[in-house]
Amino acid sequence: MAFIRPESYLRLIRGEIRGPLAATVRAGLSLASVGYRLGTNYRNARFDVGKDVHRAAAPVVSVGNLTLGGTGKTPMVEWLARWYRDRDVRVCLISRGYGRADSVNDEALVLEENLPDVPHLQDPDRVRLAGIAVEELEAELLILDDGFQHRRLARDLDIVLLDALEPFGLGRIFPRGLLREPVSSLKRADVIVVSRADLVPPERRNWIREEAKRYTGEAPILEARHAPRDLIDGEGHATPLEGLEGRAVAAFCGIGNPEGFRRTLESLGCRVVKLRVFPDHHSYAAEDVEELSRWADGSAADLILTTQKDLVKLRLSDLGAAPLRALRIGLDLLGDPRPLDDRLAALLPQNRPVPGA
Template identity: 30%
Template sequence: MKESLEELEQFAIDVILNRRKGFRAGAIRLLLSLMSILYRNLVSLRLWLYRIRIKREHNLGCLVVSIGNLTVGGTGKTPIVEKFAKALTAGGRRVAILSRGYKSVKPSLKKRIKSKLQGNPISQEPPRVVSDGNEVFLDSETAGDEPYMLATNLDGVAIVVDKDRVKAGLHAIKEFDVDTLLLDDGLQYLRLRHRLDIVLIDRYSPFGNEKLLPRGTLREPPKNLKRASYIFITKCDGSSNENLIKRIKKYNRTAEIIECAHEPKYLQNIDTNERLSLDHLKGKDIGTISGIAVPESFENGIKKLGAKIELTRRYTDHHRYRRREVQKFIDECLNRDLDMIVTTEKDYVRFPEIEAKEDMPVYFLRVEIGILSNEETFEDCINRICRPRPISSAKRFF
């Protein structure tokens, strides 16, 4: 069942990105295009309802910073959320990260029925606390891979998961006395009033395939960049982004633009936790395995570090690995006499326990965000959050 769903998901992605040809794929794209027209109108209607206060934002009495994007996945959001959380904590803020916990395991049907019979409506079930800032309580399957990864890398930052981020925020304020909420993937979450909107744009695919869901990968039209306070262009390589910046400024002339890169830092053995410098990749024949939105970005980064990718295995984003899948890939790499296997940190947290083999070590590549331009603007952003000034929210949606 799981494999069938993933095959269907991959088929849909291939159709949307025009990788599938033929009459059937063309007919599906036509249908999706018609649905996108309806979707565009619904997005506009929703924003309008918030603007005229028919739908209301919740103000939780603390500072809320949204970090999100216009497209579905692939902008490299998690390392930026981590960077903001560390900087804000260092600046004296008491921070909690609120996440939807995408593809995390929901409470079992049996547990939900039992809760209801006890008189506890499902909507009143408490959010899942991944970490209180000192201890990690959940595994990656229950928490979701990104919240779990953040929890293992952040000290002093609470991580709370719930589809209802208002409920999660209230819980974080009550239980952990936080004064700052980072809304992970929160640009479209309008129920919670945002003080700042940080929007990420992938340098190589800034607006996806330029089409709205479900025909494309855009959640909102590019013109809605006007809501952004700061815009981060991710995955930069040092070359000019002049044309992209010009286009961004067509939609938002006032937002500060920061160029950044996902910088590899080291390799870490998933069995022994041994860390190796990146020099160990030079000239090595390796295998890569990943289940992320844009595997090409990860693989190209590995090649730039001097490794030769002789075997690669790609799965859909947030794929939950089975032991036999990983063991089979390890055996294939052994048969090819490769030097090592490299995966992403986000994939590593989804790996099952595997039988370690000394002659085929598995490493994850640790990646952090580096600011390439406007470092002072990032510092100003942090200072603006740490020492907030009164603002009017009246024109937020205009």
């Protein structure tokens, strides 16, 4: 798939690109999906009977999803870490470290900036990391980032995010669609969180809930939004969001869901005059910065916006003649949070306060 640009691939699998060649490619992707699904089913069947599953010496909360691309796992991980840190629990984050550069990837850099008191370990062998976290860092609880498919490490709570903009991966397994595994895998979830729920109308939110309920049984389904917090520059200095209403901005990002970023900017009243999209986890080289500077100067915008994931790799406060700022995002739960609070509280060490007590 390396020869297809990400936006072209999405248009292809959505059927927006027509013609005999596109149809032939989609047929080939469908055949490849069969092999991918068989491999996934075999792997899940082994884990279902406990093959090669290892339990850590501390509770594990997993945050994951069903689909490729961004669903808001990083804001959810941050929210959970803050929830436990507010209750004096020693938390450690564990992740594989996709797209790593200079030993940590962009999500780790964002979490390090936003959660300086929470250690974050990255390595493909997350069972080994769990041992290090408990034995060397004395962690009392582990948060497993992007863990729904990583079943070698047993978890006490499985939280699965569904992106309201594309919750079920076009209904097809990768590479013909965006599903990592069948939607029926939601039966393993303990809690479902529909992210970016504020960006879709109520009838779509209801449809997502009803579709998820077909597989989840009694698992609670919550909704969340990605709430803009502030703007930060390349040195991490924050400024408030006031003044964005009606302002013409140019934006760029290298994330799994650029459409969600665009909609968030528009929800703040920005006029997005240009949007430049890079592949997820894009590593910016010097030539990228030069090209972006020219792009910014030609955009007729007096402010350039990006995501925190992108800015932590660039560490710039200007592009060309325009200031560059990142929109820092947090997660807000919509509605009653008690179904999630109760499940998180059940994993608190015995000497920690229960919410509301």
